[in-house]
Each structure stands twice: as structure tokens, then as C-alpha cells.
Amino acid sequence: MPDSPGSAQDWTEPGAFEVVPGVHRIPLPLRFDALKAVNVYALEDGERLTLIDAGWALEEARQVLEDCLGRIGYDLGAVQRFLVTHVHRDHYTLATVVRRLFGSRIALGEDERDSLVGVREAENTGAPVSEISRLFRYGAEDLARRLLEKGDWDAIDPGLWEDPDEWLSDGMRLPVGARTLEAVHTPGHTRGHLVFVDAAAGLMFSGDHILPHITPSIGFERARPDRPLRDYLRSVRLTLRLPDLRMLPAHGPVAPSVHARSDELLAHHRRRLDETAATVAQGARTAYDSAKLLTWTRHHRRFDELNGFNQMLAVSETAAHLDVLADDGRITMQIADGVTCYAPLD
Numbered sequence: 365m366p367d368s369p370g371s372a373q374d375w376t377e378p379g380a381f382e383v384v385p386g387v388h389r390i391p392l393p394l395r396f397d398a399l400k401a402v403n404v405y406a407l408e409d410g411e412r413l414t415l416i417d418a419g420w421a422l423e424e425a426r427q428v429l430e431d432c433l434g435r436i437g438y439d440l441g442a443v444q445r446f447l448v449t450h451v452h453r454d455h456y457t458l459a460t461v462v463r464r465l466f467g468s469r470i471a472l473g474e475d476e477r478d479s480l481v482g483v484r485e486a487e488n489t490g491a492p493v494s495e496i497s498r499l500f501r502y503g504a505e506d507l508a509r510r511l512l513e514k515g516d517w518d519a520i521d522p523g524l525w526e527d528p529d530e531w532l533s534d535g536m537r538l539p540v541g542a543r544t545l546e547a548v549h550t551p552g553h554t555r556g557h558l559v560f561v562d563a564a565a566g567l568m569f570s571g572d573h574i575l576p577h578i579t580p581s582i583g584f585e586r587a588r589p590d591r592p593l594r595d596y597l598r599s600v601r602l603t604l605r606l607p608d609l610r611m612l613p614a615h616g617p618v619a620p621s622v623h624a625r626s627d628e629l630l631a632h633h634r635r636r637l638d639e640t641a642a643t644v645a646q647g648a649r650t651a652y653d654s655a656k657l658l659t660w661t662r663h664h665r666r667f668d669e670l671n672g673f674n675q676m677l678a679v680s681e682t683a684a685h686l687d688v689l690a691d692d693g694r695i696t697m698q699i700a701d702g703v704t705c706y707a708p709l710d
Contacts, residue, residue, distance in 0.1 A: 375403075380436045383567070383610075386408040387407055388405065388436055390404045390428075393425055394422075405612060407540050407541070407543065412442055413443045414445045414540045415459075416612075418458040418459035419455070420457055421524050426458060443466065444468060446462070446470045448471065448473075449569070450476060450571060451480050452585075455571070455572075460524045460525070463529075470528040471532050472532060473533075473556035475555045479587045480527065484522045495585075496508050496676065501683075502682075503650025503703050503704075504651070507672070507679065514672060534548065535547065543565065546560070548560070551589070551599055552599045553571075555587060555589050557599075559573050569612045570603075572614050573600075574600070575614070576613055581681060583684055584677060584680060591687055593633070594687075601630070603626045606622075649706060649707065658678075694709070695709065
């Protein structure tokens with residue numbers, strides 16, 4: 365069935381939706397996730413398929429993928445390659461399962477290597493221990509201890525984060541049948557995030573870099589860089605230097621303009637930097653303090669309305685904004701007893 369712009373409520377409906385001839389959007393379910401679904405894109409190559417992103421290694425997701433591929437005349441054995449935008453579980457892990465069954469190949473950005481290793485070396489608890497440990501630096505010791513003691517994380521199988529068959533670098537050109545995709549390095553959401561550009565067809569498979577309805581989390585990964593927000597803003601500006609393309613995101617409906625949404629995201633972060641600076645003027649001294657004074661999501665929820673996982677994301681993202689403010693000379697920053705503290709300029 366043809367794909368068309370829709371509401372935030374309808375893009376998660378299962379099916380194989382034709383974006384352009386030979387390209388199909390397939391939403392796969394996510395368990396216990398507010399996003400509800402992740403888009404996988406199936407690109408036809410004769411009797412074979414290349415999939416951009418793979419989905420989470422859940423039995424229900426695999427069943428939906430098999431059913432939707434069947435609707436367009438294929439099965440899982442027809443998937444010859446996965447081009448994965450980044451290493452988060454809802455994009456990577458189902459590719460490992462399919463590769464074990466059918467010998468498909470997996471390609472991933474080379475700068476995801478350290479995070480991939482970090483996941484494999486983690487204890488099989490599901491708790492993102494390295495991410496939680498950063499909360500101590502952000503002044504959120506009580507939140508960190510609650511999360512570590514919580515004990516109800518989804519168990520993970522570190523083996524699902526096997527190495528890819530191919531590491532992709534910025535600018536690589538990837539033939540997919542008559543198409544040629546270009547891998548473009550867009551760090552920020554993760555340090556090795558890639559988008560895939562089909563310039564001839566006017567398409568960008570934007571992963572979690574540019575999303576139509578939400579702003580992606582910044583730097584939630586095992587190997588977090590020093591300034592993930594700085595990286596992200598540069599990457600958004602990079603998309604504006606490319607031709608304006610139709611946006612095929614990982615979460616949300618297809619949208620007509622990458623540039624329009626990129627402008628909105630840059631404006632959002634300018635406002636967010638101002639709002640974060642205002643919390644320091646109000647007396648916040650740590651990322652935890654600031655996060656509790658801000659509102660969250662497009663519904664402007666209070667910090668205490670978020671669950672523990674999303675509170676962790678909120679504090680981490682606030683720290684990213686505070687670091688940029690300090691780098692830009694709008695506030696001061698110092699480390700005291702292992703906690704990063706901020707203050708207004710004298």
C-alpha cells in the first residue's frame with residue numbers, strides 16, 4: 365500500500381507501505397517503549413532485499429517483519445544485508461537474529477565500535493550501568509542508586525551485539541540494485557550514527573538523527589563523547605548543507621522536508637539552551653538540579669512525572685546543554701568532589 369504523511373497515531377500501524385517504487389516502510393513493535401514502533405525500510409534489489417535498520421530482537425517484531433515482507437512477495441531469507449543507522453537495540457539486535465538464521469550481512473558505522481564492545485562486556489542485567497554511573501557526576505546520586513537497586517530492567521543478551529560484517533565510514537557509497545546510497549556520518553544521538561542518502565530519488569533515511577515529532581536523546585550510549593550536543597548541532601547543520609530531501613525517519617511518519625524539520629530542531633535547542641541557562645540563574649548548580657526545574661517532552665511534563673529511565677535521559681541531556689553553555693561562556697563550570705557544578709557568570 366502507498367505511504368503518505370499521517371498523524372503520530374497512525375504511523376505505528378503494521379504493514380508494508382510503499383514510499384516510492386521499490387522502497388517500503390515497515391513499522392515494527394517496541395516493547396515497553398513510549399515510541400511504540402520503529403520503522404524498518406525494505407529496499408528491493410531484484411529477488412533480494414536490503415533493510416535499513418532491523419528492529420528489536422523480539423519475537424513479536426520478527427513475526428511482524430515476516431508477515432509484512434510476505435505482503436510484498438519476500439521472506440526473511442531474501443534479506444541479504446542490513447544497513448544499520450546506529451547501535452541502539454531497537455535498530456540493531458534483530459539483524460543479529462536474522463543473520464544467524466539466514467546469513468544476512470550487517471553494516472554499521474565505524475564509530476559505534478566502542479559502544480558495541482561496551483554492551484557485550486556489560487553484565488546481563490539490562491541495566492545501563494555505565495550510563496547510570498554518570499549520574500553521580502551530574503549530582504543525581506539518589507536517582508542513580510534508585511535505578512541500580514530497581515532490579516526490573518529488561519534482561520539483555522550481550523551476544524545480540526555481535527560485530528557487523530562491515531564497518532561503514534563517512535561518504536561510503538553503497539549500491540542497492542539500481543540505487544546508490546551514501547552513508548553520512550551524523551554524530552550526536554550516538555557517536556557513530558549514520559543517515560543514508562539516496563540523492564537520485566530525493567530520499568534521506570534519517571534514523572534517529574532527524575525525527576518528525578520528537579527530539580532525539582543526545583549521547584545515550586556506552587561510549588559517550590565529551591560534547592554530544594555540540595556534535596548533534598553540527599550534524600543537524602550538516603543536513604541543511606545537503607539538498608533538501610524527503611525524510612524517512614526511524615520513528616514517525618514520512619515527512620516531505622528534512623530541511624524544515626532541521627530548522628525546527630535547531631530552534632528547539634536554542635530555546636532549550638536559554639531555558640537551561642535560566643535554571644542556573646535560578647540557583648540550580650548541577651544537571652540534576654536543572655533537570656528538575658525544566659519541563660519534558662512536547663507535553664511539558666514535570667520531571668517527577670517521568671519514570672526512572674526517562675529521568676536518567678533527562679538529566680543526561682541537561683548535562684549536555686549545560687556543557688555547551690559553559691563552553692560558550694554563558695555560565696561557569698567546575699568539578700567539586702567528582703560532581704560537575706555550574707554557576708552564573710559573576
